[in-house]
Amino acid sequence: MKNEIMKVLELVQEGELSNSEAAEILSALKEESEPALETSSYMSKSLKIIVDSDGDKVNVNLPLKLAKSLHSAIENIPAVQKHLAGVDMHLILEAIANNIEGPIVDIVSANDEKVKIVIE
Structure with missing residues (x-):
């Protein structure tokens, strides 16, 4: 996940992503990395x-x-x-x-x- 975060930050620095777009991507990455709660x-x-x-x-x-x-x-x-x-x-x-x-x-x-x- 660290590599993905670094890539998103690089894209923001290069102007290819806005801050809000980067925030959405980072939020999605965080949700993917968190284990799903067992609700059975x-x-x-x-x-x-x-x-x-x-x-x-x-x-x-x-x-x-x-x-x-x-x-x-x-x-x-x-x-x-x-x-x-x-x-x-x-x-x-x-x-x-x-x-x-x-x-x-x-x-x-x-x-x-x-x-x-x-x-x-």
């Missing part, structure tokens, strides 16, 4: 993380849009690391990318600790 109904669903461990109950509901954009931050939360050790977060992101619905992770340990990750 799937992205309006939630990633639900349910943990039942040692009497503690945790229910986290994240909109898929937020979960998709914050996945690296979520992985670094100590409570998540503790209860989701061994869970492949990239698998969950892959499920989101492929519009999978329903249970993604369903773990019951020998101590009856439960972890569920569901997209609904």
Whole structure:
């Protein structure tokens, strides 16, 4: 995109484009470079993380849009690391990318600790 901007500026300097024409072209270039927002109904669903461990109950509901954009931050939360050790977060992101619905992770340990990750 940098080359296209430079070319537009050169055309303005040479007098081949007016300022308003250049502004329209630059605006169009900017729109092309911005990623399209995902507006499907799937992205309006939630990633639900349910943990039942040692009497503690945790229910986290994240909109898929937020979960998709914050996945690296979520992985670094100590409570998540503790209860989701061994869970492949990239698998969950892959499920989101492929519009999978329903249970993604369903773990019951020998101590009856439960972890569920569901997209609904």
